[in-house]
Structure formats: C-alpha cells, structure tokens
Amino acid sequence: MTNDEGRMTNRRITFHVLRFTFDSGRTTVDLSLFSLAGKTALVTGGNSGIGLGIATGLVKAGARVAISGRSETKCADALAALRTVGGADAALAITADLADTDAIPALFDRAAAALGRVEILVNSAGITTRSRADLTPLDQYERVLRVNLTAPYALSQCFARARIAAGLGGSIIMIASLMSEASRPTTSAYTASKGGIRQLVRALAVDWAPFGIRVNGIGPGFIRTPMNQPLVDNPEFDAWVKKRAPLGRWGEPEDFQGPAVFLASDASRFMTGQIVYVDGGWLATF
Numbered sequence: 001m002t003n004d005e006g007r008m009t010n011r012r013i014t015f016h017v018l019r020f021t022f023d024s025g026r027t028t029v030d031l032s033l034f035s036l037a038g039k040t041a042l043v044t045g046g047n048s049g050i051g052l053g054i055a056t057g058l059v060k061a062g063a064r065v066a067i068s069g070r071s072e073t074k075c076a077d078a079l080a081a082l083r084t085v086g087g088a089d090a091a092l093a094i095t096a097d098l099a100d101t102d103a104i105p106a107l108f109d110r111a112a113a114a115l116g117r118v119e120i121l122v123n124s125a126g127i128t129t130r131s132r133a134d135l136t137p138l139d140q141y142e143r144v145l146r147v148n149l150t151a152p153y154a155l156s157q158c159f160a161r162a163r164i165a166a167g168l169g170g171s172i173i174m175i176a177s178l179m180s181e182a183s184r185p186t187t188s189a190y191t192a193s194k195g196g197i198r199q200l201v202r203a204l205a206v207d208w209a210p211f212g213i214r215v216n217g218i219g220p221g222f223i224r225t226p227m228n229q230p231l232v233d234n235p236e237f238d239a240w241v242k243k244r245a246p247l248g249r250w251g252e253p254e255d256f257q258g259p260a261v262f263l264a265s266d267a268s269r270f271m272t273g274q275i276v277y278v279d280g281g282w283l284a285t286f
C-alpha cells in the first residue's frame with residue numbers, strides 16, 4: 001500500500017488529497033471520507049488524557065475544536081499543544097464545571113458562538129472514585145453519576161436541539177469503559193455511570209437517527225492518563241494490565257485519534273448506537 005498523494009499542510013493532514021493505492025494497482029481507497037476539514041467540534045475533558053488525544057486527532061483531520069475542563073492551567077497547556085499541531089485557529093478552550101448541570105447550556109452556547117456551530121460533540125470528561133459500595137457516601141455516588149452520565153446527557157440535548165433546529169445532522173461520541181460491560185471491586189458508582197453510558201448511546205441513537213444525528217461510543221481499556229496514575233504507579237497492577245491485555249500494554253491517549261476521527265466523520269456514516277472498544281483486545285479474552 002502506498003501513499004502517493006498525501007501531504008502535510010501546517011502539520012494538519014489534508015485528507016482530500018490522500019489516496020491509498022493497493023499493490024495490485026486496481027483498488028483505491030479514497031480517504032476523503034475521513035476528512036473533518038471545515039468541521040467544528042466540542043470535546044469535554046479535552047484538556048487531558050483521552051479527551052486531549054481525541055481533540056488532537058480531530059484537529060489533525062482538519063476540524064476546529066473547542067476543548068473544555070475546569071482547570072485553566074490544563075486548558076492553556078492543552079491549547080498550546082493543539083495549536084502546535086493545527087495552527088492558531090485550530091483550537092480554543094472554555095472552562096466550565098460539568099457538575100453544575102444548570103451551567104451546561106451556557107457552555108454549549110459559548111462553544112457554538114466561538115466556533116459558529118458545533119457539528120461534533122465528544123463527551124470525554126469523567127471522574128472516578130474508589131471505595132467499596134457499602135462505604136460509599138451517597139453524595140459521592142451522585143457526583144460521579146452527575147459528571148459521567150447526567151452531564152453528557154444534558155450537553156447532548158443542547159447539541160441535538162441546535163442541530164434539529166438547523167435541520168442538520170451531526171455526530172456525538174460518548175466515552176464508555178470496560179466498566180460498561182463488567183465491574184471490579186470498589187467501582188460501583190463508576191460502573192453504574194458507564195453502564196448507563198452504554199444504554200444512553202443506544203437510546204439517543206434511536207431518538208435522533210431521524211434527524212441525522214449519530215450517537216456512538218468509544219470504550220477504552222486501561223489507558224495511561226492522569227485518572228489512572230495511581231494504577232500505573234502500582235507495579236503489581238501495571239504488570240497485571242500488561243499480562244491481561246492481549247496487545248500487552250497500557251493504551252495511550254494517541255490510540256484514540258483514529259477511532260474518534262472515524263466515528264466523527266462520514267467514514268462511519270451508517271453507524272449509530274455502537275460502542276467501539278479500544279482496549280488492546282481486553283474484552284476478547286478472559
């Protein structure tokens with residue numbers, strides 16, 4: 001397979017000129033389907049970890065991206081990194097606390113005003129707690145549910161209302177988890193939230209398919225991000241992850257660029273209601 005026409009502009013890949021030709025010389029795959037040139041996206045949690053990996057992928061594919069998070073410092077650092085990849089116009093940052101669900105419409109409106117419109121929504125912001133279920137205070141449980149499940153719902157509502165009013169479709173990407181499928185000790189709140197995300201993807205996909213709004217999810221395995229730093233730093237856990245994952249390593253935020261571009265773009269135009277697991281094969285074995 002050769003890349004005969006690919007070129008880099010301002011370090012952003014111009015997919016419309018990419019064409020892969022297979023060795024037989026008879027089959028070509030036009031990668032313009034993956035282009036996000038001219039598209040706009042809001043990525044919550046885009047200042048860190050998986051969200052930043054996804055935002056980077058979307059920028060490389062040509063999108064203008066608004067990232068959000070609570071920390072101004074993390075937003076500034078992430079913004080600098082995204083602008084290095086895509087140029088000064090490629091990204092902007094909005095600080096907002098998703099635990100304040102009443103403030104979510106204002107976050108969406110700020111992103112829409114800054115970008116002109118939001119055509120892709122990635123709900124990556126999330127939190128976890130680690131405590132046995134009988135020892136977990138209810139307010140801690142409710143906070144995890146609010147940030148991980150209610151906020152993506154509320155933001156997706158804002159997105160869908162705007163797209164339906166404009167008579168245009170769009171793509172929503174939720175971030176699920178291995179905990180959407182199974183659980184581990186001390187993860188009751190997180191498992192409940194991610195199990196909810198799995199079903200929310202299906203419910204929203206069904207409600208909004210008539211309007212051309214696709215809703216899919218990405219289910220990460222164990223990924224090396226700040227959220228997992230205590231686990232990465234635990235030698236036993238680290239060894240277990242590397243042994244347990246068929247591909248033999250932790251995932252990295254960069255591993256999410258391709259799947260996110262695929263789900264955001266026309267390359268996945270007949271897909272909705274699906275969770276794509278990016279887990280190094282974790283769920284394929286036991």
Ligand SMILES: NC(=O)c1ccc[n+]([C@@H]2O[C@H](COP(=O)([O-])OP(=O)(O)OC[C@H]3O[C@@H](n4cnc5c(N)ncnc54)[C@H](OP(=O)(O)O)[C@@H]3O)[C@@H](O)[C@H]2O)c1
Binds near residue numbers: 097177
């Ligand atoms: N890492 C993994 O192995 C793994 C596996 C499965 C699923 N996931 C999911 O992947 C997503 C991203 O996690 P990550 O691993 O990339 O963790 P991370 O690096 O800790 O990122 C979490 C992001 O969420 C934002 N956030 C947290 N609370 C928020 C709040 N109240 N309001 C607004 N933003 C908030 C953080 O920004 P601020 O701190 O600035 O608010 C940060 O950008 C989460 O949904 C997580 O559940 C991760």
